[in-house]
Structures are given as C-alpha cells and as structure tokens.
Amino acid sequence: MTLTGDLLIGATFVPATAGTMKALNPATGELIGPEFAFGGAAEVDRAVRLADEAFDSYSHTRPAERAAFLELIADRLEAVKGELAERASLETGLPVAQLEGETFRAAAQFRKFAIVVRQGRFLQATIDPAQPDRQPTPRMDHRMQKVALGPVVIFGASNFPISYSVAGGDTASALAAGCPVVLKAHNAHPGTSELMGRVIQQAVTDAGLHEGVFSLVRGAGNEIGEALVDHPLARAVTFTGSEGGGMALYRRAQQRPDPIPVFAEMTSVNPTFVLPAALAARGSEIGAGFGRLALYMVGQMCLKPAILLAVEGPGFDDLRDAVMAEVRKVAARTMLTPGIHDSYLRNVRRMEDSGATRISTGPDPIREWDGQSLAYEVIGEQVLAEPALREEVFGPSILLVRLTDLEQLFQVARAFRGQLSATMHIEEPDHADAAQLLPILERRTGRIVVNAFSIPQEVSYATIHGGPFPATSDSRFTSVGMSAIERFLRPVTYQEFPDGLLPESLREANPWGLWRLVDGELARD
Template sequence: MKLTGNLLIGAHEIPATEGTLKALNPATNQFIEPDFALGGVAQVDQAAILADEAFDAYSHTSLAERSAFLERIADNLDAASTALAARASLETGLPEAQLQGEAAKAATQFRQFADVVRKGRFLQLAIDPAQPERQPRPRMDHRLQKIAIGPVAIFGASNFPISYSVAGGDTASALAAGATVVLKAHNAHPGASEIQARAIRQAVQDSGLPEGVFSMVRGSGNAIGEALVDHPLIKAVTFTGSEQGGMALYRRAQLRPEPIPVFTEMTSVNPTFILPLALAERGASIGDGFAERMLVNVGQACLKPAILIAIEGPGFTALRAAMIKRVTEAAARPMLTPGIHAAYVSGLDHLQNVGATQVAAGLAAHGDLDGQSALLEVDGQRFLSETALAHEVFGPAALLVKVRDEAEMLAVARTLRGQLSAAMHLEAGDLGLAQRLLPVLERRTGRIVVNAFAHPQEVSFATIHGGPFPASSDSRFTSVGMTSIERFLRPVSYQGFPDALLPEALRESNPLGVPRSVDGQ
C-alpha cells in the first residue's frame, strides 16, 4: 500500500495545513519516508461536523448492517496485515511477527464486536407493559434501550500500534455502539495509522455509510487534542497514556459548557504478591516468569508486572536469583520513542534516588534508544515510607519488595494506588492470607489474577481493563473486552409509544428476536 501521508477526514484526503512530520525508526534512530500531514483546529472542526452529520443515520443502522460493517473492517485488516505489521515494525522497533499477531487480534476484536451487535444484548432492552387497571394509579407502558452517546474522540496509544491504536478496541467498541469516530492518530507510528485508517474508511464506503462515520486527524503539540476535547459536537473521549496526559484531558472536558465523559487508561504497576507457601514451593519459577513477562514489549505494556512483593523466608533467595538471571541475560532493545526512552532512564534514576538499590542490569545498549533492563530491590519499611517507589517506570525494569511478614505485606498492599491488575501466587495453605489480602486488592484494582501474571489479557466478556484512579478515570468501565461498549451508550425510555413508532428492537412482536427483560423477567 502506498502511503500518502494525508489526513483522512471522511472521504476527503487532506494535505498538510500545519506542517509535516516523518516517522522515526527507533532501531536506527533514523527518519522514514514519507512526510505525514499535520492538521489543526480547522481539520478537527471538519471531522467533528461530518461525524455529527453522520451520527443519526449510522446510530440507527440495523444490527445486521452494523455487524456486517464491522466484519468488513476485520476483513480489510486481514488483507492489509502483512504491510501493516512491516510498517509498524519499522516505526516501533517491535518484532514484525509480534505485530502480525497484534493485527490478527485487532481484526478479531472487530469480529467479536460484530457478534455482540448481532445478538443485541448490549441494547439492554427492558419492557414494563402498561397496567391500565392498576390501583391507585394506572401504569403507562415503558420501554428502554441503550443508544449511542454521540460522536466520540479517540486518542490512539503509542505502545500497541495496532490493537490499541487506530483499529484498536476503542474504535471497535465505539463503532459497535453506533457512535461515529474522530480518531487522533499517534505521531509515533503515522504509517501504521494510515494503513489502519484506510481499512476502516474502505469499509465505510463499501457499506454505503455516511462518510463521517470515521475520520483520522493528526497534529503536533497539544492543540489538536485540546480542540477535539473542546469541540461541542464531541460527546465522549477515550485516551490511553500517561497520568499527566489523561488527567489534562479529563479536567479540560469537565470545564466545557457541556461536560463530557473522558475514559482514560493511564498508569499501573500491576503488583504481584507471592504468598509464603507458593514462594517456598515455586520461588524460582515464579521469579523467572515474572521477569519474562516484565520484559515483553521492552517493558512498554500497560499490564507489565512491575512490582513483586514477597516475604523474606524459604524460597526468597531462589526467587531473587531467578529474577536476576533473567534480567541479566536480557538483550537491550529499542524503545518506542525518544521521549519514552528518556523518561525510562529518568525513572530508573529516580527510583534509586528515593531508596531502591539496583541488583541486576541487562546486556548493554547498542542503539541510542535501546532500553537496558534493570531489577531493583527495596525493603518493605522503605517502600512504606516513600510513596514514589510505587510509581510506574514505563520500560524494562521491575522492583522487588522484600517484606518481613504477613502484616507488612498487607501494609504494602494498602498503600498502593488504583491498578489495572494485581496478581497473587498461592498454594492451598496460603488461603488464609489470600482471604485477608483479597478485599484489599478488590478496592484497588479491576482484575485479580491467581497463579499467573496479568499480561497477556484475554479480550472477552468477563475481562476488565480498568480500575480505581489513577489506573483509569472511571473504574465502572473497561477499555478492553466486550463490555467496553458500555462506555459509549446511554439509556432512553419510551413511554406510552404506539407500536409503530417504537424502535424496532422494542416493538411488541420482537421482530429482531433479541433478548429483552419484560416486567423484570
């Protein structure tokens, strides 16, 4: 596929209005052709107006039409997967084979949401039939369904250039809900973004949908993102990235004349607790597995296990030695961007400045943007006294927290901020401690894993990718999995409607054959 570098606003190809950029290959620290257009406030306005004009028609497409549209996107992504993985690898330094898997995952998500739409459960249909004879007051007929919230703005993520980017779960779930999408592409992988955007836009055209169903904009600095959040036609925002960036968007959205929801996925250290009998039985294998998961994507995964808490006792020496061995043997690999690399180096320095000791380092870096892995260690008392030790360092580093006893382990757990996930490794004899630890973790995370690690994560109905602040800005919702569609829905009740005027899904004969609650049953 030939890349033009244009902004894709509806059916329009928009050349640069605010300058251009080139993608950077982090493996060579060299720029890659071609130039990619940067836009500004005017292009955001154009995309938002098209999205608003398309919304009524698109949000009222039939379930069959919308599911077929999502499947066309999946087919287009499959057709482009080889070129997409190759370009994404150039722009990220990640292995091409890994990105082939990510492209397949993106297509799978669209097919999963097509199935969600086809079955109609997401509408959460409820009918309370009229009771004209009820005393002392008759009841009118009430019928409820969920509808799309409106045009939404989606910010592409940097660390997963396909499955959390233009064709990621945010876009899939928003389109499944019936929302139109204005997507801000991440500047770190503009070529991969264009390939994905063209796959979606082609599906819009082939489905005969209004052009404003999907647009992709790109800009430099914060102005274009701020314009998206500020635009009065945008009704919700999603963001994956740093706490600083996510909260800036969140606060801005609350200051609008019409505040809107901002669904952020921000920061997490995904703590792992090794309970005593599991430590004694499996310390070495747990330590090796933890370090192996920590190093995936050069540590640039939102579910990277970054902090391991274990009681100093039987098995601790083996756990520590296995972690040191895995980290020491790890090759330095390119990180995604110069900014991420610089923040990683700075974060490691800060951990040591506040009391952590580096006990292992990986193989030396050769490229300018290579991330050298690191293992740091601290005792429980120091961890409890220095809150900065619990902050995320985005990259191939982990912190081993050595606690004295069960009480100190529980105290450490209570100091943690909100997390995307937490893990416990345990044996049957550890259940008593696990039962005391569980409610502490439930208050601090959206997903708890036993005898495994938080990464990777299934995309399913039961999965949750979210948690209390600062993991996300609204712990009631997930940004991964089939229920992520709920972010883009709101309820509407229809009272006393004639059957012919009702939405098709709520008509008396249930012509769509979708599940409905009738009088609570």
C-alpha cells in the same frame, strides 16, 4: 497500498494545513517518508461536524448491517497484515511477527464486537407493559433501551501500534455502539496509522455508510488535541497514556460548557504478591516467569508486572535469584520512541534516588534508544515511606520488595493506588491469608489474577481492563473486552409510545428476536 501522508476526513484525503512530519525509525534514527500532514482546528471542525452528520443514520443501523461493517474491517485488516506489520516494525522497532499477531488480535476484536451487536444485549431492551387495571393507580407503558452517545474522539495509543491504536479496541467498541469516530493518530507511528485508517475509511464506503462515520486527523503539539476535546459536537473522549496526559484531557473536558466523559487509561504497576507457601514451593518458577513477562516488549505495556512482593523466608532467595538471572540474559532493545526512552531513564533515576538498590543489570545498550533490563530491591519500610517507589516505570525494570511478615504485606497492599490488575501466587495453605488480601485488592483494581501473571490478557466478555484512579479516570468501565461498549451508551425510556414509533428493539413483535427484560423476566417472544 501507497502512503500519501494525508489526513483522512470522511471520504476525503486532505493535505497539510499546519506543517508536516516524517516518521522516525527508533532502531536506526533515520527519518522515513512520506511527509505526513498536520492539521489544525479547521480540520478538526470539519471531521467532527461530519461525524455529527453521520450520527443519526449510523446509530440507527440495524444490528446485522452494523455487524457486517465491523466484520468487513476485520477482513480488510487481515488482508494487509504483512504490509501493516512491516511498516509498524519500521516505526516502532518491534518484531514483524509480533506485529502480525497484533493485527490478528485487532481483527478479532472487531469480529467479537460484531457478535455483540448481532446479539443486541448491549441495548438492554427492557419493557414494563402498561397495567391499566392496577390499583390504586394504573401503570403506564415504559420501555427502555441504551442509545449511542454521539461522535467519539479517540487518541491513538503508542505502545500497541495496531491492536490499541487506530484499529484498536476503542475504535471497535465505539463503532459497535453506533458512535462515529474521529481519531487523533499517534505521531510515533504515522504510516501505520494511515494504513489502518484507510482500511476503515474504505470499509465505510463499501458498506454504504455516511462518510463521517470515521475520520483520522494528526497534528503537532497540544493544539489539535485541545480542539478535539473542546469541540461542542464531541460527546466522549478515550485516551491511553500517562497520568499527566490523561488528567489534562479530563480536566479540559470537565471545563467545557457541557462537560463530557473522558475514559482515560493511565498508569499501573500491576503488583504481584507471593504468599509464603507458594514462595516455598515455587519461588524460582515464579521469579523466572515474572522476570520474563516484566521484560517482554522492553517493558512497554500497561499490564507489565512491575513490582514483585514476598515475605522473607523459605523460597525468597530462589525467587530473587531467578529474577536476577532473567534480567541478566534479556538484551537491551529499542524502545518505541526517544521520549519513552528518556522517560525510562528519568524514572529509573527516581527509583534510585528513592533508595532502591540495583541487584541485576542486563546487557549494555547498543543503540541510542535501547532500554536496558534492570532489577532493583527494597524493603517493605521503604515502599511505605516513599510513594515514588509505588509509581510506574514504563520500561524494562523490575522492583523486588522484601517484606518482614504478612501484616506488612497487607499494609503495603493498602498503600497502592488504583491498578489495572493485581496478582496473587498461592498454594492451599495460603488460602486463609489470600482471603484477607482479596478485599484489599478488590478495592484497588478491576482484575485479580491467581497463579499466573498480569499478561497476557484475554479479550473476552468477562475481561476488565480498568480500575480505580489513577489506573483509569472512571473505574466503572473497561477499555478492553466486550463490555467496553458500555462507555459509549446511555439509557432512554419511551413512555406510552405507539408501537410503530418505538425503536425496533422495543416493538411488541420483537422483530430483531432479542432477549429482553419484560416485566422483570427475560423473554424472547
């Protein structure tokens, strides 16, 4: 597939109207062609208006038709996995094999959402039949289903350039819900974004759908993002990135004449608590596993286990030594962008200024934007006194917290803000203490892990990738997993409708064969 650098607005390739850029290879510092087009407010308006034109027809596609479209995207992604991974590696410094794995994960998400669409449970079809003879007053017929919100604006993420970018879970879940997508490509991987965008664009054409179902735009600075959030036809926004970026979009969306939801995934340190019996039994094993996963992908993951907490006692020195050993052996590697690298250095200095003591250092960087593996240690009193020590450091650093007793562990746990995940390592003698810690964690995260780590995360029906602020802007929803579709739906009740005017999901004959809640009971007939 030959890259053109154009914007993809509906079925049209649109050249630059507001300048161009080239991709950067962060491993070499070289710029990579072609010239990638920037657009502005006019291109945003065209893309969102096309999406709005597509909405009525696309949101009313039958489950089988929409599911087939999602599966077509999955097939096309896998067909270009080699080319996609090669280009993504040039633009990110990540290994080709890892990026091919991302392509398979991206395709798997589309296929799983196709299953969700075919099952139709996301519609939550509910029927309360008329009861004309009910006393003292008759009951009229009420039928409810979920409907799509409308055009969705998606900001592509930087850290997973395939599985959480153009062809990521936000796009898959929005399309599954019946929402056309206008995607702002991340400028860190423009060629990768174009390849994925063209896969989806061609799938729209081949499925016979309205061209406005998908568009890809790109721009410099904040102007294009602001135009997307401000557009009066946009109905929702998704974002993955920093707390500052996510909250800027959130506040802007709330200041519109008609505020719209912003589903922002922002910041998390994913604390890992090691309780005393587990520490004594498996301190070295836990420390090594934590260190290995904290430094994976140069620590550039929203689910990176960043802070390790344990009460000083039997096994603590083994835990500490294992973490230090992992750090010493993990070579510095290129970070995704110069900006991410510079932010990493600033945040490391912030930790040091807040009193963290460096206890282990990895091999020296070789290239300009290499991230060096580092481990720091603090005591519980420092974490309680310095909020900066509880903030995310996006990159290959670890913070070990030495606690005096379990009461301090509970106190520190209460000091954390919202998280995407939290982990407990426990043995049977720890169960009573874990039961005390559990409600503290439930109030602060959407996912609690026992005797494993915050990564890897399965993309499944039970997956929750969300949590209270500042992990996300709305803790009621997830951005990963099959229930991510819920972000883009709203309920509508149809009262006293003739059967022929009802949506097919609510008609008496149940033509789609859905499981429905009929008068409070699940039924399929």
